[in-house]
Amino acid sequence: MENFSEWFHDILEKANITDSRYPIKGMAIWMPYGFQIRKYTLEVLKELMDQECDEVLFPMLIPEEELAKEGIHVKGFEDEVYWVTQGGQKELNEKLALRPTSETSMYPMYSLWIRSHIDLPIKYYQIVNTFRYETKHTRPLIRVREITTFKEAHTAHATKEECDEQVNTFVELYKDFFDYLGIPYLISKRPEWDKFPGADYTMAFDTIMPDGKTLQIGTVHNLGQTFAKTFDITFEDKDGEHKLVYQSCAGLSDRVIAAFIAVHGDEKGLKLPAIAAPDHITIIPILFKEGKEEVIAKCMELKELFEDAGLRVNIDDRDIRPGKKFFDWELKGTPLKLEIGPRDLKNNKTIAMRRDELEKIELDLDDSLLDKVLDLLEDYDDNLYETSWDFLEEHVKFTENIDEVKDLIESGNVVSFNWCGDEACGKAIEEETGYDILGIQEEITDSDAKCIHSGEPAKYVAIMAKTY
Ligand code: PR8
Incomplete structure (x- = not known):
């Protein structure tokens, strides 16, 4: 696609995903088709999260006093908080913040709930709207001011080891989530100057968008004992000693939906991963005066057959040209289309078309049909997954020459290089190239490697990109 940004805005509107004309910047409406995509995406995440955490729901407002308590945290968010200052005509005694994230809403309650080691660990998550007065350019789903589906998990543990382990568990859980959706990712530990306000360290997932810019699609933070x-x-351990808990938190937003729209889509529109698609199959009856009833009856029969196998099926019986229907479902990214007309019925056939390949496949209308359809859907998902991972891997380029970094990024790549890990050096690299270090991907054990900038022994492989 020539101009990704334009394509993205266009597709959100044409496919009935969001409408951004709401008169507040950074806040949009979820339209019916988008709402369903959001619902199925959420189901995938909830299924994974429910195995790990219990779901809760906290109030949306945070008293100023609590928000202000954690100095580093509040500093990180001070320019992004929306405030409620009045109730009706009356000025409130205390300003209330619309949560930008919920650490300062939840942790005062954790302090009341946790008394002894038997109360630990606590692992809660919630799916809520959060508000951030973003100062960077807002974009639907990608950078919004009302984050409409913020999935945030917050844990507390008795030991540092358990907390570190929890961070790894969240990273694995997020990997599974992105894998289901066929979203490829780079995982890195954010540099000190770019970690979550109040965290010991931040592990981040980034995907590469079609224009080569990266998008942060999820983060897991080790909070250590800062908020504790x-x-x-605090809790009383087995020996009666009072100790501070260790904490972690992890978060995702609707950016994940933007990511799978972007990484799989093409000029014709969306290609939805089956798990998030409102319909797995759209059946398009080709109707003539003659044989109309038989065709409709067959469509209904097939719908039932597929639905019994757990698939979501839609029969598009709108009174419009079949060509227009094909166009619509290609735009909306239904994984599989089936077409049935009177002639197909006579020959006991149906014509299938996968959204990724758009080639006609003749299927027999017999006992083998369900298995064939299930195979086509599985191959479709595998293809989305593999194609998007290939794209990501092709667009990460290693270099030992700092003069190459800029060109590589400008031509749509993420650059990886050896780095000494020194903060001043990292900032100098950012300054020199004009781009952000996303983070470190791995530690270097090979002692010969040299930092791309300082020439000192390299400790890490770092990645750098143009970011959203
Ligand atoms: C936390 N506290 O808050 P995080 N629009 C869309 N998506 C966004 C936006 C935005 N304005 N800002 C962030 N995200 C921690 C963890 C509770 C949960 C997405 O972490 O500030 C990004 O993908 O890193 C980000 O990785 C994720 O929300 C979590 O936000």
């Missing part, structure tokens, strides 16, 4: 100290979250 601030909110006095």
Whole structure:
């Protein structure tokens, strides 16, 4: 696609995903088709999260006093908070923040709930709207001011080891989530100057968008004991000693939906991963005066057959040209289309078409049909997954020459290079190239490797990109 940004805005509107004309910047409406995609995407995440955490729901407002307690955290968010200052005509005694994230809403309660080691670990998550007065350019789903489906998990543990382990568990869980959706990712530990405000360290997932810019699609933070100290979250251990808990948190937003729209889509429109698609199959009856009833009856029969196998099926019986229907479902990214007309019925055939390949496949209308359809859907998903991973892998380029970094990024790549890990050096690299270090991907054990900038022994492989 020539101009990704334009394509993206266009597709959201044409496929009935969101409408951004709401008169507040950074806040949009989820339209019916988009809402369904959102619903099925959420189901995937909930299924994974429910195995790990219990779901809760906290209030949306945070008293100023609590928000202000954790100094580093509040500093990170101070320019992004929306405030409620009045109730009706009356000025409130205390300003209330619309949560930008919920650490300072949840942790004062954790402090009340946690008394002894038997209360630990606590692992809660919630799916809520959060608000951030983003100062960077807003874009639907990608950077919004009302994050409409913020999935945030917050844990507390008795030991550092358990907390570190929890961070790894969230990373694995997020990998599974992105794998289901066929979204490829780079995982890196964010540099010190770009970690979550109040975290010991941040592990981030980035995907590469079609224009070569990266999008942060999820983050897992090891909070250490920072918030435990601030909110006095302590427990009595087995020996009667009072100790601070260790904490982690992890978050995702609707950016994930933007990511799979972007990485799989093409000029014709969406290609939805089956798991998030409102319909797995759209059946298009080709109707003439003659044989109309038989064709419709067959469509209904097939719908039932597929639905019994757990598939979501739609019969498009609108009174419009079949060509227009094909166009619509290609735009909306239904994984599989089936076409049945009177002639097909006579020959006991149906014509299938996968959204990725758009080639006609003749299928027999017999006992083999269901298995063939299931195979086509599986191959379709595998193809989305593999194609998008190939794209990502082709667009990560290693270099030992700092003069190459800029060109490589400008031509749509993420660059990886050896780095000494020194903060001043990292900032100098950012300054020199004009791009952001996303983070470090791995530690270097080969002692010969040299930092791309300082020439000192390299400790890490770092990645750098143009970011959203
Ligand atoms: C936390 N606290 O908040 P995080 N629009 C769309 N998506 C966004 C936006 C935005 N304005 N801002 C962030 N995201 C931690 C973890 C509770 C949960 C997405 O972490 O600030 C990004 O994909 O890193 C980000 O990785 C994720 O939300 C979590 O936000």
